Amino acid sequence: MPRYLSLIQIDENSMPSEGPSPELMQRMGELIEEITKAGVMLDTAGLLPTAQGTRVHLAGGELSVTDGPFTESKEVIGGYAIMQCKDKAEAIEWTKRFLKIHGEEWTMTCEVREIQEG
Numbered sequence: 001m002p003r004y005l006s007l008i009q010i011d012e013n014s015m016p017s018e019g020p021s022p023e024l025m026q027r028m029g030e031l032i033e034e035i036t037k038a039g040v041m042l043d044t045a046g047l048l049p050t051a052q053g054t055r056v057h058l059a060g061g062e063l064s065v066t067d068g069p070f071t072e073s074k075e076v077i078g079g080y081a082i083m084q085c086k087d088k089a090e091a092i093e094w095t096k097r098f099l100k101i102h103g104e105e106w107t108m109t110c111e112v113r114e115i116q117e118g
Helices: 022-037 088-100
Strands: 003-010 041-046 054-059 062-067 076-084 108-114
Touching: 003 088, 022 041, 022 088, 076 088, 088 108
Parallel strands: none
Antiparallel strands: 003 076, 003 108, 041 076, 054 062
């Protein structure tokens, strides 16, 4: 059965300053329990803000290292989920449910990509 990676992109500037509400965390916990019991969720986690991150870049054979925060933050990866689904349509449906539990104050995009096996 194919595995899919859902990369959760968050605009850090549009996030509630106090972070996720207790109600959102409860809805998130319920969805994660449901998707885990369905045998779909293999792993998931949120990521700390880019202010605590580091980028390692390779160009022309040279490496550079830059500590956050990063000035361009519209497509920051805020988390991920690895799911095992019968097909891409099922992975997209679970991803839609994940996004819908967030309130109107959140601006998010999930990029769903099949993991190449072998």
